[in-house]
Amino acid sequence: MCGIVGLFLKDKSLEPKLGQMLSDMLITMTDRGPDSAGIAIYGSETRGKVKLTVQSDTPDRDFAGLDKDIQKALGGDVTMRVKDTHAVIEVDTAWAAAARTVLAELRPNVRIMSTGETLEIYKEVGLPKNVASRFDISSMSGSHGIGHTRMATESAVTTMGAHPFNTGRDQCLVHNGSLSNHASLRRKLRKAGIHIETENDTEVGAAYLTWKMQQGATLGQALESSLDDLDGFFTFVVGTKDGFGVVRDPIACKPAVMAETDQYVAFGSEYRALVNLPGIDYARVWEPEPSTVYFWSHNSAPTATEKAA
Amino acid sequence: METFDLEAQGLRNLNAALQSQTKETNQTAWEIVNAKGSHAIAVGLDAPIEVTVRGSTGYYCGGMNKQATIHVKGSAGPGVAENMMSGTVIIDGDASQYAGATANGGTLVIKGNASSRCGISMKGVDIIVHGNVGHMSAFMGQSGNLVVCGDAGDALGDSLYEARLFVRGKVKSLGADCIEKEMRPEHLEILKDLLERGESDAKPEEFKRYGSARKLYNFDIDNAY
Numbered sequence: 001m002c003g004i005v006g007l008f009l010k011d012k013s014l015e016p017k018l019g020q021m022l023s024d025m026l027i028t029m030t031d032r033g034p035d036s037a038g039i040a041i042y043g044s045e046t047r048g049k050v051k052l053t054v055q056s057d058t059p060d061r062d063f064a065g066l067d068k069d070i071q072k073a074l075g076g077d078v079t080m081r082v083k084d085t086h087a088v089i090e091v092d093t094a095w096a097a098a099a100r101t102v103l104a105e106l107r108p109n110v111r112i113m114s115t116g117e118t119l120e121i122y123k124e125v126g127l128p129k130n131v132a133s134r135f136d137i138s139s140m141s142g143s144h145g146i147g148h149t150r151m152a153t154e155s156a157v158t159t160m161g162a163h164p165f166n167t168g169r170d171q172c173l174v175h176n177g178s179l180s181n182h183a184s185l186r187r188k189l190r191k192a193g194i195h196i197e198t199e200n201d202t203e204v205g206a207a208y209l210t211w212k213m214q215q216g217a218t219l220g221q222a223l224e225s226s227l228d229d230l231d232g233f234f235t236f237v238v239g240t241k242d243g244f245g246v247v248r249d250p251i252a253c254k255p256a257v258m259a260e261t262d263q264y265v266a267f268g269s270e271y272r273a274l275v276n277l278p279g280i281d282y283a284r285v286w287e288p289e290p291s292t293v294y295f296w297s298h299n300s301a302p303t304a305t306e307k308a309a
Numbered sequence: 310m311e312t313f314d315l316e317a318q319g320l321r322n323l324n325a326a327l328q329s330q331t332k333e334t335n336q337t338a339w340e341i342v343n344a345k346g347s348h349a350i351a352v353g354l355d356a357p358i359e360v361t362v363r364g365s366t367g368y369y370c371g372g373m374n375k376q377a378t379i380h381v382k383g384s385a386g387p388g389v390a391e392n393m394m395s396g397t398v399i400i401d402g403d404a405s406q407y408a409g410a411t412a413n414g415g416t417l418v419i420k421g422n423a424s425s426r427c428g429i430s431m432k433g434v435d436i437i438v439h440g441n442v443g444h445m446s447a448f449m450g451q452s453g454n455l456v457v458c459g460d461a462g463d464a465l466g467d468s469l470y471e472a473r474l475f476v477r478g479k480v481k482s483l484g485a486d487c488i489e490k491e492m493r494p495e496h497l498e499i500l501k502d503l504l505e506r507g508e509s510d511a512k513p514e515e516f517k518r519y520g521s522a523r524k525l526y527n528f529d530i531d532n533a534y
Contacts (some may be wrong), residue, residue, distance in 0.1 A: 252406070252425055252443075252444075253406070253425075255386075255387060255405065255406070257405075270346060270367055270368075270386060271346035271365050271367060271384070271386060272345065272346035272347065272367055273346075274346075275345040275346050285365075285384065285402075285403075286403070287403070287405060287424050290425070290443075290444065
C-alpha cells in the first residue's frame, strides 16, 4: 500500500501552517502503511548557503561539535540545528560537495537525508504521528512539501528505506507502488557511476531520475522517460525547489486524488487525506490520469518540462 | 429519517445498524453525515431501505449491496458497489477505479466520470455513467450492461465474455476480442430502459454497441506466447 501526500501553497498566508497541514494529511494516511514515515518541507533559504539535512542513530555522539569540526575543515561559516536524530547543517553553497566528503570522513555513521537551498527531509521508522512529533514538523513553515507513510514490500524497514528520497539538490521523490525491474536498473545505474545506497526499489527510481537529469533531461522529461524505463506500479510525487509534480504508471492501480483551490494544490493517496483542508468542499477534486506528467510551480510560467532547480 | 453522524458514532455502529434492518423495517430512510472519505460505508445491506450519504466516500462504499438504494451526494472512492447483488447505488460526483467490479445485479448510476476498470468482471450489473470511463473498463465482463454517455478510455471491453457495452462518445481503443456490433431494435429498447433508470436524457440512437467477438472462447495456438 503506502500513503503519499503533497501540498503546494498558492496563498502565502497559509505558509506558516504548511507543516501542520501536511502532517495532519500524512497522519490520516497512517493505516496505508505504519512502518516508517517521512516529510520533505521546502522552507526558508539563506542566500549563498546550502542545507544538508543529516541523520544519525547516535545523535548525541555524532552531532556534538560537528559544526565546528566541519568549519575547521572547510573554513567559512557553518551553522547547525539539531532536531532529534536529524541535524540541518548550513554551509556556503560552493562547499556543498566538499561538505559531503568532509562529513563522511568526520562522522562515517552520519547519513545525508537531503541537500538543498530550501529543502529539508525528515524521516524515521515509526508511525507518522510519532515521526511528525519527533521533528516538530507541525511548527514548520514553507511553500510546499510532500510526505510518505510506508508499508514496506521491496526492502527492509530502515531509516534509509523510508521516503522521501533526495534525487538532486532541492529535489525529492515519494512513491506508492513497487518497481519490478529495480535490480537490473540498479546494476545499470551503478555502472554509470550513480551512487545507490540501499536495496530499496524507490531509491532506484529516484537515482534513475537523477541520472536522466545529469544527462541533461528536465524533470518533466525524466518523468516522461520513467514511464518507458520503469517496470512496475508507481504513483510518484516529486518535489522541486519551485513546485511539485505527479506521475502515475500506465496501469494506474495505485490510488491518487488531487484537489485545487485558489489557495493550494493538494495530493493524497485517498480523499480522506484532503478532507480537513480549508475550502475542500468547494475545491476542484479529480484523479490524475495515467501516463501523464502534472506539474505546479511557483514560477510565473509553470510547465511540465521546466528545468527544475 | 434517521440521521447518522459517522464521525461521532463510528463505522461499525453504522454498518451494524444498517445491516440489521429487515424487509419489514419502519426506518426506511437513512442519512449519513460527515462521511469524509471513510471506507466501507453502507456495505452488506440487505433490506429495501434508502441511504443518503452526504459528502464523498472512500473505498468500497455500497459493497455487496442487496435491495437497498444508496445515494452518495459526492464522489466515491475505489470499488464502489463492488459485488453488488441487487438494489441501486447512485453517485452524484465521480467514481474512482473499479466501480461496480464483479457486481452480479442491481443498478449503478455514476453522474460524473468513472475512472479505470469500471465494471471489471461485471456479472450482471447495469452500470450507467453520465460522463467518461477510464481504461480497461468492462475488462472480462461476463454479463450485464455498461452504458457510457461520454467517452471510453483505452482497451474497452478487453477479454469480454458477454456483457453489452453502449458508448455515446469516442472509444480510445478496444481491448482484445471486443468489437463494435450492430445496434438492433431490441438493443435500442434495452438502452432506452437503462438510460431512464440512470436518469440520463441521452438518446439511445446516439450510442454505438460493443461486445465480444467470442474468438477467445476457445484455445487458439496463435494466441499463445
